[in-house]
Amino acid sequence: MSDTHDTNLREGLGERSQSYWQKAWMRFRRHPFARWAGGVLVVLYLLALFADFVAPYPEAQSFRKLQFVRPTKIYFKTEDGRWSRPYVCKVERSRNPRTFKLEFKENCDEKHTIYFFVRGSKYKFLGFLPMDLHLMGGPWLVEEKAYLFLWGTDDFGRDLFSRIWFGARISLTIGILASLVALILGVTLGGISGYYAGSRMHIVRGVFRSPFRRPALPEEGAGEEGWLSGSSLARGLREASRNRQLPGFLLGLIVQYAFWFTAAYVVWITMQGFLSISTGLERYVAATVFALLLAYMAWQVLAGEVAIDVDDLIMRSTEILAAIPGLFLLIILSGMLAQYDLPSSTRFLLVLVILSFVGWGGLARNIRGFVLQLREMEYAQAAKALGAGDGRILFRHIIPGTLGYLIVVVSLAIPGYILAESGLSFLGLGIQEPSSSWGLLLSKAQQGGIVALKSRPWLFLPGFFIFVSILTYNYLGDALRDALDPRAEH
Amino acid sequence: MSAYVLRRFMHLIPTFLGATFLAFLVIQLAPGDFVTRLELDPSYDRAQIENFRRLFGLDQPFTVQYAKWLSGFLKGYLGLSLSYQTDVWHVLKPRILNSMVLVISSIVFIYVVSIPIGIYSALRQYSWGDRFWTTFAFFGLAIPNFFFALLMLYFALWLKDTFGHEIFPIGGMRSLYIDGADFFQAPKWRQWLNVLWHAVLPVIVAGTAGTAGLTRVMRTQMLETKMQDYVRTARAKGLSERVVIYKHILRNAVIPIVASIGFLLPELFGGAGFVEVVMAWPGLTPLILDAIFSIDVYIIMGSIAISVVLLMIGNLLSDLLLAWVDPRIRYS
Numbered sequence: 041m042s043d044t045h046d047t048n049l050r051e052g053l054g055e056r057s058q059s060y061w062q063k064a065w066m067r068f069r070r071h072p073f074a075r076w077a078g079g080v081l082v083v084l085y086l087l088a089l090f091a092d093f094v095a096p097y098p099e100a101q102s103f104r105k106l107q108f109v110r111p112t113k114i115y116f117k118t119e120d121g122r123w124s125r126p127y128v129c130k131v132e133r134s135r136n137p138r139t140f141k142l143e144f145k146e147n148c149d150e151k152h153t154i155y156f157f158v159r160g161s162k163y164k165f166l167g168f169l170p171m172d173l174h175l176m177g178g179p180w181l182v183e184e185k186a187y188l189f190l191w192g193t194d195d196f197g198r199d200l201f202s203r204i205w206f207g208a209r210i211s212l213t214i215g216i217l218a219s220l221v222a223l224i225l226g227v228t229l230g231g232i233s234g235y236y237a238g239s240r241m242h243i244v245r246g247v248f249r250s251p252f253r254r255p256a257l258p259e260e261g262a263g264e265e266g267w268l269s270g271s272s273l274a275r276g277l278r279e280a281s282r283n284r285q286l287p288g289f290l291l292g293l294i295v296q297y298a299f300w301f302t303a304a305y306v307v308w309i310t311m312q313g314f315l316s317i318s319t320g321l322e323r324y325v326a327a328t329v330f331a332l333l334l335a336y337m338a339w340q341v342l343a344g345e346v347a348i349d350v351d352d353l354i355m356r357s358t359e360i361l362a363a364i365p366g367l368f369l370l371i372i373l374s375g376m377l378a379q380y381d382l383p384s385s386t387r388f389l390l391v392l393v394i395l396s397f398v399g400w401g402g403l404a405r406n407i408r409g410f411v412l413q414l415r416e417m418e419y420a421q422a423a424k425a426l427g428a429g430d431g432r433i434l435f436r437h438i439i440p441g442t443l444g445y446l447i448v449v450v451s452l453a454i455p456g457y458i459l460a461e462s463g464l465s466f467l468g469l470g471i472q473e474p475s476s477s478w479g480l481l482l483s484k485a486q487q488g489g490i491v492a493l494k495s496r497p498w499l500f501l502p503g504f505f506i507f508v509s510i511l512t513y514n515y516l517g518d519a520l521r522d523a524l525d526p527r528a529e530h
Numbered sequence: 531m532s533a534y535v536l537r538r539f540m541h542l543i544p545t546f547l548g549a550t551f552l553a554f555l556v557i558q559l560a561p562g563d564f565v566t567r568l569e570l571d572p573s574y575d576r577a578q579i580e581n582f583r584r585l586f587g588l589d590q591p592f593t594v595q596y597a598k599w600l601s602g603f604l605k606g607y608l609g610l611s612l613s614y615q616t617d618v619w620h621v622l623k624p625r626i627l628n629s630m631v632l633v634i635s636s637i638v639f640i641y642v643v644s645i646p647i648g649i650y651s652a653l654r655q656y657s658w659g660d661r662f663w664t665t666f667a668f669f670g671l672a673i674p675n676f677f678f679a680l681l682m683l684y685f686a687l688w689l690k691d692t693f694g695h696e697i698f699p700i701g702g703m704r705s706l707y708i709d710g711a712d713f714f715q716a717p718k719w720r721q722w723l724n725v726l727w728h729a730v731l732p733v734i735v736a737g738t739a740g741t742a743g744l745t746r747v748m749r750t751q752m753l754e755t756k757m758q759d760y761v762r763t764a765r766a767k768g769l770s771e772r773v774v775i776y777k778h779i780l781r782n783a784v785i786p787i788v789a790s791i792g793f794l795l796p797e798l799f800g801g802a803g804f805v806e807v808v809m810a811w812p813g814l815t816p817l818i819l820d821a822i823f824s825i826d827v828y829i830i831m832g833s834i835a836i837s838v839v840l841l842m843i844g845n846l847l848s849d850l851l852l853a854w855v856d857p858r859i860r861y862s
Contacts, residue, residue: 306593313594314601317587322601360548363838367803368818372553372830375822376560459674463804466676467819485680486808491700493680494687503677511672518668 067523074519077512088208092163095202103197130186192498207476215458221396226403234411237351246343272345358401384475444524452517609828629813636737648748670742679808701810736802751783792848
């Protein structure tokens with residue numbers, strides 16, 4: 041009673057009570073750069089979305105004769121110094137008669153005025169709306185009387201300005217998608233790992249009673265001492281039928297035996313192959329090791345019982361992933377798969393899968409830590425007491441408790457994935473021609489040797505965009521961390 | 531303590547097996563194998579190619595290849611490089627040494643630069659200096675190092691054009707000639723000096739992200755330690771500010787940083803990554819890239835296995851160091 045009175049009193053004094061999210065939003069807005077960073081990102085994403093409209097040329101249109109043309113100059117004044125509408129001159133290729141080097145010269149006999157919101161090449165907006173409206177251009181652009189290369193061209197004579205916005209689609213979305221996939225993997229596996237930590241799962245049940253097994257406890261009842269009825273398999277069967285989980289149990293059993301027989305077969309094949317190509321001491325040692333391994337497997341299937349912790353299994357997998365240096369794993373995985381000839385959409389998915397496969401482990405470990413704590417909380421226990429299933433408790437009661445953390449992790453993971461994708465594409469292992477991504481576009485700067493770099497500085501622009509997007513995401517993530525961390529009292 | 535170390539070591543064995551097997555599995559994803567490339571070469575006939583396959587063991591199931599590799603690794607033999615036709619270790623060793631020059635110098639660079647900056651930033655929180663270094667840290671963390679390396683090359687080219695001679699070299703690890711004589715005939719110290727001169731720009735590139743990160747960590751650590759009760763006590767009992775900062779704050783703030791030195795071990799070996807590729811430094815990363823494209827299995831496996839071992843030992847060392855520096859932690 042006094043409690044409600046107290047709140048009313050405070051509200052009367054003009055102090056509104058705020059929820060966690062309201063407070064977080066306040067703290068977020070207080071961050072000096074967060075709003076700037078958010079604004080820049082929104083602009084970049086809009087430009088990527090409207091790339092067809094913003095870009096004067098389609099993504100793959102190339103002018104074979106106009107390689108590495110410097111950015112087209114835009115004139116605002118005519119030769120006699122009067123202001124005019126912005127116009128460009130035609131770029132023409134010629135060969136220097138003395139040095140035989142290719143040169144590009146402007147021919148200003150005809151002035152080509154830049155118009156805005158004009159009709160140009162056809163495209164499908166959002167993939168299905170047929171349109172031909174472009175931000176800038178003119179009839180001369182479509183008829184190729186002159187060219188509008190705002191940021192120059194690349195090695196195939198493609199407009200860099202257009203390709204940067206098409207590339208932004210891949211570079212900016214792959215980060216979000218990869219971190220979402222990694223998040224789903226990490227939350228599911230980390231959640232399972234944390235929730236079932238401590239409970240054991242049988243991976244093999246022997247058919248016969250183990251001779252080393254101590255005699256059955258008195259309460260287990262009679263008739264369970266036989267070679268078959270005393271086995272791990274029979275005990276499991278009885279337990280499952282008592283709990284009415286027989287179909288699941290049988291299915292698990294089939295999977296178990298299939299796994300063990302496959303494993304034994306693989307070991308057998310390996311042993312044969314290995315012994316056929318080895319000699320001397322190595323042969324004898326290997327024979328012993330393989331024989332022991334096979335004997336162990338046979339023993340387990342016949343009379344053993346192995347139960348492992350799911351938590352152990354998942355955490356071991358993340359350890360194995362973490363044991364290989366990230367960059368190595370990334371370049372080896374994508375290097376091997378880059379050698380296939382794949383359509384660009386498949387390659388995009390492939391890069392996505394690779395990035396999230398390499399990245400889910402750390403997330404899963406952290407989620408597991410949270411779940412271990414949260415599953416002991418009263419509300420989780422209450423849900424259990426009310427008869428909620430494991431899945432419901434995990435995903436409706438426990439995982440939402442980690443939401444603030446998840447948001448921060450995702451926002452800090454996205455720039456990492458953007459960096460990884462552009463790095464892979466830069467090395468030629470990620471996105472490949474004719475698609476574009478910022479890393480791939482930047483790799484053109486290396487072409488033609490280092491000295492050529494000096495004369496083509498516009499090829500650095502994609503790198504600048506990678507830098508800006510990572511920087512803004514970092515600022516955003518930093519602000520979110522400050523905002524969502526309940527300990528943060530600034 | 532020794533029981534703990536032993537247990538950790540036992541724990542490392544399945545991880546090592548899993549990681550190397552995973553790597554081997556990944557290599558199998560490639561289309562064809564090393565010999566596939568030779569099939570396109572008309573100078574080899576079918577029988578020769580089959581002979582190669584048998585010679586390299588490529589006709590065996592891949593589990594056999596893995597077992598054979600593992601047995602070699604346990605004997606200290608990393609296998610045969612298919613494209614160089616020599617021992618993998620002979621190929622890896624010079625590359626690792628080259629990488630180490632770069633990595634050791636950038637680690638020194640990182641620590642020497644970032645710890646003083648971190649201390650300064652924390653002691654003068656929200657001053658203009660602090661703001662400058664915070665911005666620097668954000669920029670340093672955001673710039674992709676392959677882009678930064680390209681910018682540095684551009685910078686070196688610009689310097690050369692402006693001053694007429696090379697202030698900094700444009701890529702590479704050593705000059706062909708020193709004072710007109712061949713590089714290898716010059717005195718040793720001149721050779722080292724030449725290599726270090728080549729390393730300046732790559733080290734800046736490789737070290738920037740690390741410097742930025744460590745600056746932030748150092749600053750946060752200092753700020754957190756500054757708020758501790760024992761610091762207030764130290765001030766209250768009349769210690770000079772100098773003693774408070776260096777003996778009470780700093781010594782406690784660097785504990786996690788000292789402990790993280792163990793993580794540097796795999797880095798020492800793993801090379802500087804993209805920088806080596808862009809700046810033509812003959813380190814490990816370009817070698818691995820070449821090996822990937824020619825599917826030179828054992829070069830890849832050798833470098834992965836060594837780095838996995840070093841990574842695991844590095845983690846172990848870090849934990850032990852932490853226990854050694856921080857008396858609150860005991861492994862028993």
